Amino acid sequence: MSTLKAVRGTRDLLPPETALWNRIEATARGVFARYNFGEIRTPVFEDTALFARGVGEETDIVSKEMYTWEDRARAQSEKTQTLTLRPENTAGVVRAYIEHQLGETGQLQKLYYIGPQFRRERPQKGRYRQFSQIGAEVIGPASAGSESPLRDAEVLEMLATLLDELGIQGWTLHLNSVGSTADRARYNDALRAALLPVAPRLCVDCQRRAETNPLRVLDCKVPEDQPIIDALPVIADSLDEDSKQHFAAVLAALDAAGVPYTRNHRLVRGLDYYTRTTFEFTHGGLPPHGASSAGTPVLGAQNALLGGGRYDGLSEMLGGPRAPGIGFAMGEDRLVLTLQAQELAAPQVPQVQADAFIAPLGDARDQAALAAINAAGLVLARELRHQGLWIELGDGSFRLKKSFEAADKCARQIVILGEDELKSGILTVKNFSTGVQTKVPRAELAAHLCLI
Ligand code: AMP
16 A cells, blocks of 8 residues: 655654744744734635735736635535635735724734645745745734834834844845835836837746736746846836835834845735835855855745735725735744754754653563552652653663663653662662762652753
């Protein structure tokens, strides 16, 4: 029989790697709390129309990458629906904002999420079909200050703080403004006109985009197209006075806070809902150990750690009230890859080990005695774990040699628990790093094990 494997583009995450995932999530939660964000959890699947309307029919995500199915009605009272595994979380958050009338509070909503997203992309390093995003949104009525450039700057400053606290080295913030809907329409016209004479020299995808959604031409990665695209008009020249001032205020606040950035005229982002500020944080690669310049790229072609921007019209596009907002999504898988590569280049984290391994010593032939010593082992492990110690529990059927071998692999000390120890209440403890063996009264055991 053929063995079953995880589906292409999906992965199992195993210990010890999962410890790194947890560390990243704990750091993110800590930073979000300090900036007064609360957690939102939306469903993993939604009505397909949410993404078609919110993300945009013409985007790669909606046109090619969504996992969509007909969900058949199970009862007369139900309708057959077309559902989709979420490819991103912003549309779901804004749907929830509208559904729960969060705008009625009159307050800014500052919401973060951590969870899986699904896109049928071509899998490669740093690009999976199920991947995890850590993201946040700031959304609310304009009267709550949701349109203010200060919100943009605060989100970007928070991201710089988060990446620094995670220990990501060598990130770059790329920043642009795609203006208001009217600015974008103007820019679209300018771009369409400029593309007319050059489109036949561009790749097939760009030829299509030149007609359907010219802005997307700027996302093209085909090397031969780059000189032509670089010569196209830039969006900064199509911004009206309000959009220009908004962007200038974002940059001024970032300068004041000392957050470094580079302006990138081609950063228009793949999703249709963005207005004004758009941004991406990339990782350029690891400096070779001890050197200061950028070296091998960790993420290969997939060097974007996170992306985001302002989406002032999204709530209205989804049938809700006017609710300007700004948000971002970080690729957690890519944070993990980057941190793993950094730790390989300069190992800092010592291997994590249990405080002690408890070795119950029994007689495998005497089932009753074995059960009794194993139960005593569980009681001792429970006592120590309740006192905050990290304990691995062996098995009374192991010979002493096997217990030592097992303990040496996963713990810093071994505690022997045989009949004699149980009766006397004096336990034998061996410390693997010093090689010292000590007799310790049970009442002092937790304190003794903590000492190393
Ligand atoms: P997006 O929602 O496309 O703006 O993506 C935001 C971030 O999510 C990107 O910068 C990546 O770090 C991450 N990301 C997007 N797609 C994938 C994927 N297929 N696999 C892993 N990470 C992804």
